[in-house]
Amino acid sequence: MAGVKRKQVEADKLARASNSKKIKATNSQTNSKKTAPPPADDVTESDTSEVEHGFYGFSAKDSDVESESDFEGIASDEESEGAKDNTAVENPIRRQGVKGPLVGVDKANTNLSTSSKEAHAKQKALAKERKASKPNADLIQRSKYIWERLRVKSSVPKDERRELVKELFEMITGRVRDFVFKHDSVRVIQCALKYANMVQRKNIAKELKGDYKTLAESKYAKFLVAKLIVEGDDDIRDMIVPEFYGSVRRLINQPEASWILDDIYRGAATPAQKAILLREWYGPEFAIFKTSKTLEPSDGILSNILFESPEKRKPIMSYLYNLINQLIQKKMTGFTMLHDAMLQYYLNTAPGSVESNEFLELLKGDEEFDLLKNLAFTASGAHVVCLAFARGTAKDRKHLLKAYKDTVEMLAYDQHGHMVLVAALDVTDDTQTSTRSILTPLIGKDPPPSNPDEAAQQQAKILALASHGHGRIPLLYPLAGAQKWFFPEQDAALLAEIQVARATTSKKDPQVRRREVVRAISGPVLATIAARSAEFLRDPFACHMVAEVLLEGDGDKNAAVNAVAALAEGDPREEAHIANNAAAGRMLKTLVLGGRFDAESGEVKLVEPRLGFADTLWGKIAKWMIEWACGPSSFVVVNLVDADGFEGREEVLERLRGARARLENAASRTPKADVEKGKVKGGKKKGDKGAARNAGAKILLQKLLSH
Numbered sequence: 001m002a003g004v005k006r007k008q009v010e011a012d013k014l015a016r017a018s019n020s021k022k023i024k025a026t027n028s029q030t031n032s033k034k035t036a037p038p039p040a041d042d043v044t045e046s047d048t049s050e051v052e053h054g055f056y057g058f059s060a061k062d063s064d065v066e067s068e069s070d071f072e073g074i075a076s077d078e079e080s081e082g083a084k085d086n087t088a089v090e091n092p093i094r095r096q097g098v099k100g101p102l103v104g105v106d107k108a109n110t111n112l113s114t115s116s117k118e119a120h121a122k123q124k125a126l127a128k129e130r131k132a133s134k135p136n137a138d139l140i141q142r143s144k145y146i147w148e149r150l151r152v153k154s155s156v157p158k159d160e161r162r163e164l165v166k167e168l169f170e171m172i173t174g175r176v177r178d179f180v181f182k183h184d185s186v187r188v189i190q191c192a193l194k195y196a197n198m199v200q201r202k203n204i205a206k207e208l209k210g211d212y213k214t215l216a217e218s219k220y221a222k223f224l225v226a227k228l229i230v231e232g233d234d235d236i237r238d239m240i241v242p243e244f245y246g247s248v249r250r251l252i253n254q255p256e257a258s259w260i261l262d263d264i265y266r267g268a269a270t271p272a273q274k275a276i277l278l279r280e281w282y283g284p285e286f287a288i289f290k291t292s293k294t295l296e297p298s299d300g301i302l303s304n305i306l307f308e309s310p311e312k313r314k315p316i317m318s319y320l321y322n323l324i325n326q327l328i329q330k331k332m333t334g335f336t337m338l339h340d341a342m343l344q345y346y347l348n349t350a351p352g353s354v355e356s357n358e359f360l361e362l363l364k365g366d367e368e369f370d371l372l373k374n375l376a377f378t379a380s381g382a383h384v385v386c387l388a389f390a391r392g393t394a395k396d397r398k399h400l401l402k403a404y405k406d407t408v409e410m411l412a413y414d415q416h417g418h419m420v421l422v423a424a425l426d427v428t429d430d431t432q433t434s435t436r437s438i439l440t441p442l443i444g445k446d447p448p449p450s451n452p453d454e455a456a457q458q459q460a461k462i463l464a465l466a467s468h469g470h471g472r473i474p475l476l477y478p479l480a481g482a483q484k485w486f487f488p489e490q491d492a493a494l495l496a497e498i499q500v501a502r503a504t505t506s507k508k509d510p511q512v513r514r515r516e517v518v519r520a521i522s523g524p525v526l527a528t529i530a531a532r533s534a535e536f537l538r539d540p541f542a543c544h545m546v547a548e549v550l551l552e553g554d555g556d557k558n559a560a561v562n563a564v565a566a567l568a569e570g571d572p573r574e575e576a577h578i579a580n581n582a583a584a585g586r587m588l589k590t591l592v593l594g595g596r597f598d599a600e601s602g603e604v605k606l607v608e609p610r611l612g613f614a615d616t617l618w619g620k621i622a623k624w625m626i627e628w629a630c631g632p633s634s635f636v637v638v639n640l641v642d643a644d645g646f647e648g649r650e651e652v653l654e655r656l657r658g659a660r661a662r663l664e665n666a667a668s669r670t671p672k673a674d675v676e677k678g679k680v681k682g683g684k685k686k687g688d689k690g691a692a693r694n695a696g697a698k699i700l701l702q703k704l705l706s707h
Contacts, residue, residue, distance in 0.1 A: 139171050143188045165195045176207040183220040205236045212243040216257040229268045241273050246287045248280035266336040275300030281341045283319045302344040333371040339381035351391045369403035382416040386423035390501035397428050401437040408441040412471045421474040429508040435520040446523035459528040466545035478517040479548040522553035530559035540583035547587045551607045565616045572627045585633030592639040614643040626659045630666035634696025666697035
């Protein structure tokens with residue numbers, strides 16, 4: 001019996017152990033089912049925006065299947081709040097952030113919603129229906145297709161393009177307003193303007209009459225206004241510009257319209273229209289009340305208005321200053337109209353007055369220097385900066401120079417900016433600061449670098465400046481002064497104004513300042529002439545630089561003189577010889593004289609120390625002297641005879657006497673080069689009245705008679 005009981009106990013233990021393992025296995029399977037991620041369905045998401053179609057917050061990534069219970073409670077806010085409150089109870093797994101189907105929900109008995117892909121498809125269909133229900137939907141859609149076809153001109157055959165343009169104008173005629181205020185259809189009108197004739201453009205302009213201010217304020221339609229101005233004629237311009245009268249102050253502060261207004265003012269408006277627009281900066285009365293007389297360009301000049309109505313000076317100046325300051329504080333400093341207004345204000349303040357000093361502080365107040373940089377590249381803006389240099393103190397000038405440390409080269413090549421550099425060099429007493437800030441970026445360091453690569457870079461920069469119409473002026477002005485042959489008339493007038501203001505603010509003698517600047521220019525330029533004289537003499541502008549530096553420069557000139565004279569060697573009858581280069585010939589005759597001719601005194605003012613170029617050149621051209629005397633550069637020989645201190649004068653005269661017959665022939669015939677260039681009609685016989693003759697040879701014959 002004891003054995004039977006023992007076996008029974010062991011059997012019970014085994015049964016309990018087996019049951020325990022089964023329970024554990026069952027629990028493990030259940031847990032694995034709960035935590036395992038659901039199988040991924042093949043869901044393709046739409047490429048359209050969920051925000052655009054009102055499905056923001058809904059994504060196929062959140063669950064494989066959404067039950068209808070997820071959309072319950074949308075009808076009212078109270079039900080929605082109740083649904084949020086019961087979320088933890090109804091859906092604990094979702095509350096814990098576990099994605100997948102709800103536990104315990106019978107999918108077979110649940111009304112399932114559409115998939116994300118189907119939902120997006122429905123939204124696309126709805127969006128298409130909404131677009132189709134809008135006015136002119138079909139026309140706009142067709143016009144956009146035509147635009148897409150026409151926008152690349154080379155891809156459409158001419159006949160097809162003609163038909164498409166015809167169809168396009170049939171669509172838009174009478175409906176232009178329906179197109180221009182939509183970002184995707186305004187481009188259609190721009191395309192139409194591109195291919196339109198002038199009559200069609202005028203028709204478009206007439207349809208938009210009265211809406212140009214609104215169009216200018218539009219982010220996209222503003223470009224249509226600009227295109228009408230560019231593609232249109234004077235009638236279209238006169239139709240558009242007057243619509244901006246009376247609204248200048250508002251539009252110049254509007255982010256979109258301000259640029260269109262300034263473009264119209266700068267590039268399209270007539271001088272009289274500019275005067276009307278600019279007058280609105282002087283006060284509200286100029287915008288509200290229109291004058292009965294026809295305005296002239298001079299009516300936009302503030303000094304004329306103040307002269308006629310001196311009692312209005314204070315309110316006008318205050319209004320103008322506040323508007324200027326408003327735009328500067330907004331960092332809207334690139335407008336030409338603003339620069340013109342600033343110049344009018346500054347010109348009507350007395351140097352050293354509170355108004356003038358306050359305005360100068362306004363210029364200096366921009367820590368990023370955007371204002372000063374923008375000013376330097378317009379005519380009025382450069383005028384303002386030049387006056388600021390002339391009226392400012394030494395500290396002010398240092399601050400202004402700092403603003404342009406990264407843009408010196410750009411200024412030198414600019415038609416307006418170069419005068420900023422001229423003014424800075426002409427008024428700054430601290431020439432070490434001015435030359436370091438201006439000349440070093442332009443022409444490099446003095447003495448020139450010994451490294452061949454660095455020296456070549458410096459020479460290339462100097463040659464480029466010397467060959468540029470504007471770039472050479474900051475270098476030539478200290479050497480030659482304001483000579484008419486290189487200094488424009490408007491620049492000369494501005495320079496005179498600068499020098500008047502400089503008289504009360506600069507302490508250094510102008511001639512001392514000029515010589516110090518010349519000393520800084522001479523070294524690098526003389527070294528470049530010595531190394532690359534042939535390149536200088538190929539360009540007319542660069543020839544001027546050679547003459548001025550050799551005459552007025554400081555330092556050792558021997559290497560440069562020898563390099564230039566060496567180019568005169570050889571037969572001057574060869575086409576490539578510098579004797580056939582008019583600019584090089586003028587340069588050589590100036591250097592031979594050793595100074596410039598002074599019209600007032602009627603004499604040549606020789607430079608000190610003497611250059612001695614005549615003796616150096618004579619050693620190079622003595623063999624071919626008669627060819628020079630009878631050729632295009634005969635005045636070089638004339639000046640050899642007249643050169644003061646030239647030791648070979650008698651030898652030159654002796655050779656000329658021996659070649660009198662050749663001189664007489666040259667003096668009485670048309671030079672072949674002039675006939676070939678079309679300066680003189682060919683076929684004229686010797687002695688024909690009116691035929692061009694070698695004037696230099698004729699003068700040499702006269703000199704032979706007097707010696």
